[in-house]
Amino acid sequence: xxxxxxxxxxxxxxxxxxxxxxxxxxxxxxxxxxxxxxxxxxxxxxxxxxxxxxxxxxxxxxxxxxxxxxxxxxxxxxxxxxxxxxxxxxxxxxxxxxxxxxxxxxxxxxxx
Amino acid sequence: xxxxxxxxxxxxxxxxxxxxxxxxxxxxxxxxxxxxxxxxxxxxxxxxxxxxxxxxxxxxxxxxxxxxxxxxxxxxxxxxxxxxxxxxxxxxxxxxxxxxxxxxxxxxxxxxxxxx
Numbered sequence: 458x459x460x461x462x463x464x465x466x467x468x469x470x471x472x473x474x475x476x477x478x479x480x481x482x483x484x485x486x487x488x489x490x491x492x493x494x495x496x497x498x499x500x501x502x503x504x505x506x507x508x509x510x511x512x513x514x515x516x517x518x519x520x521x522x523x524x525x526x527x528x529x530x531x532x533x534x535x536x537x538x539x540x541x542x543x544x545x546x547x548x549x550x551x552x553x554x555x556x557x558x559x560x561x562x563x564x565x566x567x568x569x
Numbered sequence: 570x571x572x573x574x575x576x577x578x579x580x581x582x583x584x585x586x587x588x589x590x591x592x593x594x595x596x597x598x599x600x601x602x603x604x605x606x607x608x609x610x611x612x613x614x615x616x617x618x619x620x621x622x623x624x625x626x627x628x629x630x631x632x633x634x635x636x637x638x639x640x641x642x643x644x645x646x647x648x649x650x651x652x653x654x655x656x657x658x659x660x661x662x663x664x665x666x667x668x669x670x671x672x673x674x675x676x677x678x679x680x681x682x683x684x685x
Binding site (some may be wrong): 500562 | 660
C-alpha cells in the first residue's frame with residue numbers, strides 16, 4: 458500500500474506556465490518535505506512543513522511556493538517554470554523532525 | 570556548512586561483498602541515513618545510525634564513527650537487483666529553526682553496478 462503518493466508521476470509544462478504538483482500521505486506524519494533532484498545530483502531540500510509551520514530554505518527561489526491545507530496533503534506550486542526547473546520533484550514525510558524520511562515516487566517535470 | 574563525500578561509482582560481482590564509504594563534515598549531527606535509489610525512482614530508506622557502531626539489517630549493515638565523521642554501508646551476497654545509487658545523508662541540528670526541524674543533507678550518491 459502506497460504511503461506517500463505523488464501525482465502526477467510525469468508532468469510536462471510550457472515555459473512560464475504555472476504548474477502544481479501534489480503529494481499526499483497516509484502515515485499521519487507531522488513533517489512534509491519537498492526536494493528537487495536533478496540528474497546525478499543529490500536531492501536538494503526546497504522547503505518543509507512541520508504541521509502548519511512553513512520553513513523555506515534560504516536558497517529556494519521565490520518562483521517555488523508550497524501549501525499544506527491539511528495533514529495529509531501538500532502542494533508544490535511553480536509560478537513561472539523555466540528550463541532550469543526541469544527535474545524530479547520528491548515529496549517526503551517524517552513522523553517528527555528527527556525521524557526517518559519516507560519518499561514518494563516523485564514527479565518528473567519537463568519544461569518545454 | 571555541510572559536506573558529504575562518497576565515491577561516485579563502484580562495481581562489484583554478484584555474490585560478493587561491497588563496502589560504500591561516506592565521510593561528512595556538518596555543523597551539527599543528529600543521525601546518518603543510507604538510502605537506495607534505483608534510476609528514475611525515489612530513494613528508499615535502508616538504515617539509520619545515531620550512535621557509534623554497527624547496525625545490521627539482513628544483507629545490509631551500516632557503521633558509524635562520529636569522531637571520525639565516517640560511515641560505511643556494507644552489502645553482502647550481492648544480487649543483480651542491488652545495482653542502484655546509494656545515498657548517504659546526514660541530519661543536521663539547527664536550533665535557529667523555530668520548529669526544531671533538522672534538515673537532512675544528502676551526498677551525491679554512489680552508483681553501484683553489480684556484474685555477473
